[in-house]
Amino acid sequence: MFALFSDYTFQVVALGAALLGVVSGALGTFAVLRKQSLLGDAISHAALPGIALAFLITGTKSALGLMLGAMAAGLIATLLVSSISISTRVSYDSALGTILSVFFGFGLVLLTVIQKMPNANQAGLSTFLFGQAAALVIEEVVTMCIFGAIALTPTLLFWKEFKLLAFDPEYGQSLGMPIRYLDILLTSLLVVAIVIGLQTVGVVLMSAMIIAPAVAARQWTNRLGIMVSLSALFGALAGVLGAFFSSTITHLPTGPTIVLVISGIVVISLFLAPNRGLLWRWLRNRRNAQQLKLDAVLLDVYALAAQHTPMTHPHAEAVLNVMNEMSAKTERSLERLSELGLVEKVRTGDWSLTARGQTYVEQLMKDRFKTESTA
């Protein structure tokens, strides 16, 4: 395993994948918060004709040219989607689906044109579709690094503006911010992030790299700064782990492995994240249900006790069983209540309210009255 980490090819692949994770994780956060999760999917599909055109124009497969072409096409597609969905009756999702598939189809047409050319030095289609992280070379990683820096620097510079754009664009508008231009800027940065990832994980899986780290990070925090950093961290972790698994297990393609790792991180976050996590929510619900059950039994004891002076007069468990709303056995609840010192077992089957129990119930009723009258 340590031999693997000192392996040059692995280092390059892992570095590239980690870089992709950082950039798409950080920028994906904004996309997810702005309910533009599926925009990433559209951008990555729409990049195909850009790549093909760039190849047709320049005639070379240089990564830089293809990436610029992909960015131009991706940006045009997103602008089309947003202007169509804003100014016509076509809904956002229909605009997204139409633009995505039409751009991709047009890209296919261009690719078949390229294939027919005499010096058919065809830009590898399957590389674009599924990515080819294992074939990354250091020059490409350096290019990714430069584009990553280009994508992340404005995010830091316009932090305050982007934050407002994500949470309350109308307020931003009222402050006189150029919201429309900020929107275009942020979307362009997302396009850059996606294009960086295309040659690593491919078209279909790129949307996961935009959404999944952000969704995972969202579960752990309510603060944007922490969410962006966590999302970048999760993205990088998935990149490195994916690269690791795919180079240790044969026939395990890197892109899909990265996606499965990040999906795993999402599942763990959904269950285990403090406060929001499903596990904690379940425990909390159970605790609340138990508390309500105990309170109900105690209230029954109080209702009986209130008919006697002194209120410590004992009452039969059988009566409490009948009184219980769910006609449940109350023995266990009574045991628990006596542990808390709210009731007392006088003899087997007979229970009495303690002084502490009495104050507890009176306080409880006061609280309930208060919430009911304010509600």
Place this chain on the structure above:
Amino acid sequence: MTQPQLEIQLIAIVVAAACALPGVFLVLRKMAMMSDAISHAILPGIVIAFFITSDLNAPLLILAAAMMGVLTVVLVELIYRTKLVKEDAAIGLVFPALFSIGVILIAQYAGDVHLDTDAVLLGELAFAPFDRLTIGGADVGPRAFWVMSVILLLNIGFITLFYKELKLATFDAGLAAALGFLPGALHYGLMALVSVTAVGAFDAVGSILVVALMVGPAATANLLTDKLTRLISLSLVIGIGDAIAGYWLAHFFDTSIAGSMATVVGFSFVLALMFAPNQGVVSVLRRRRLQRLNFAAKMLTIHLANHEGTPDEQRENQIDHLEDHLTWDAVFATRIVKFSEQRGLVKTAGKQLQLTDAGRVLASEAVVN
């Protein structure tokens, strides 16, 4: 036209029609992206069924893929219901994960599987006529044609059978639920239909272009009509038209058939976007221009009526004065005066403006209201 050409077009017609039908409801329910998600997520279903049967044409494949499609919907809803993730993000989480499983399964058994992920995504309609269906030794035509015809009939059957329910659940899910129509069951039924259609169409047009044929024609037709029956028939016509035009385009330029079909889908969508009678950009712009002119003409009549018969009339009701009073520049003022004259609201005598009876009525109505 040669025999294969004819057959390719017949396949294209049934594929386009079969896709357009569920597509209408996807578009109306704002779930267009589910077609994208499902068409990718069925991959592991196809692969697993293929491992079991080793036959890319087995009916089990379609069944498994359809189950995968429904599983996608269930998973998306399960995640969305936790309220921890928004719906679009939930879609974007589920389908790449399922697709990844499919790609990994193929890669793991790459040696003994003749299943190409490129083919799943891109399809190749040109090869469809070579895969024949033979019944009792007799060649009855391309297999894809028969498979898609059955799926088309299934779609027609489902939609005619549950037309009323679908219509209600699409436009008013709350009422449908209140009346006991089980919108949830219809929803899953529709999604199963989308999955079956997607898997049937994938080897003809590829999964990404299934999206084009499902969403494109319905989105285009939605710009042209407000009636559901007309929407369905228009989507069918547009989808079939796009498919055939796309085929011939591909034929003449010798390019990918599925790709050029999607391109034509885009082209007809843009045409509708521009020139649709009510919703089109051109007609919206024309309507806005007319509104602006009408409003300005109304302002003019009010202004004229205001000063009619007063000592200021001579000075106020002059074309040159409009610039001061209504802050119109000379060009706009001339245009509005001309417009109002054509409408019979105003008469001109040199630079002097005079209301007609119709103009007076308009002004008084505008002021009262």
